[in-house]
Amino acid sequence: MTLQDIYQKTIKFAAQKHTDKNQTIPGSNLPYVVHLSNVAMEILIAIEKSENFDGKFAVQVALLHDTLEDTDITFKELENEFGKPVADAVLALTKNSDLEKDQKMMDSLQRIKQQPKEVWAVKLADRITNLQRPPHFWTAEKIKKYKEEAIIILEELRGGNEYLEDRLKKKIQEYNN
Numbered sequence: 001m002t003l004q005d006i007y008q009k010t011i012k013f014a015a016q017k018h019t020d021k022n023q024t025i026p027g028s029n030l031p032y033v034v035h036l037s038n039v040a041m042e043i044l045i046a047i048e049k050s051e052n053f054d055g056k057f058a059v060q061v062a063l064l065h066d067t068l069e070d071t072d073i074t075f076k077e078l079e080n081e082f083g084k085p086v087a088d089a090v091l092a093l094t095k096n097s098d099l100e101k102d103q104k105m106m107d108s109l110q111r112i113k114q115q116p117k118e119v120w121a122v123k124l125a126d127r128i129t130n131l132q133r134p135p136h137f138w139t140a141e142k143i144k145k146y147k148e149e150a151i152i153i154l155e156e157l158r159g160g161n162e163y164l165e166d167r168l169k170k171k172i173q174e175y176n177n
């Protein structure tokens with residue numbers, strides 16, 4: 001399959017799963033697929049800027065990255081539809097709901113670091129995408145914490161993808177200014 005065909009198949013699948021949960025972008029009534037396509041857009045551009053980068057794998061992981069966390073899909077279903085490497089990658093990007101809130105991100109980052117660099121890239125792209133103007137209902141403290149989290153992501157995933165690390169660095173500098 002071409003990258004374009006993979007993109008179309010995957011975005012339709014992911015959009016349907018999130019739509020079934022009526023999920024929107026926090027602070028807006030936009031469908032969640034807008035977030036997914038923004039993350040995939042970052043990856044599509046990163047493909048051009050990166051060496052030894054499996055774009056087909058990365059685009060699938062980007063579009064599916066929140067399905068295990070936010071929809072009713074199971075790991076098995078994801079594996080059957082997209083294969084084990086993609087399902088494993090999405091699982092690494094999924095917070096473990098059994099953990100305390102303040103441990104979830106670091107736990108996920110440690111699991112991401114055991115995955116191929118494309119998965120690191122998706123995590124970087126996810127946070128780049130999310131460092132837009134914060135939702136209106138966020139407190140100053142929440143905004144500060146979100147920025148601090150982004151700095152941890154950047155530090156932990158150093159060496160993951162030079163281009164996206166630079167993008168995230170700039171987004172952090174601009175955030176909340």
Ligand code: NI
Nearest residue numbers: 035065066126
């Ligand atoms: Ni996301």
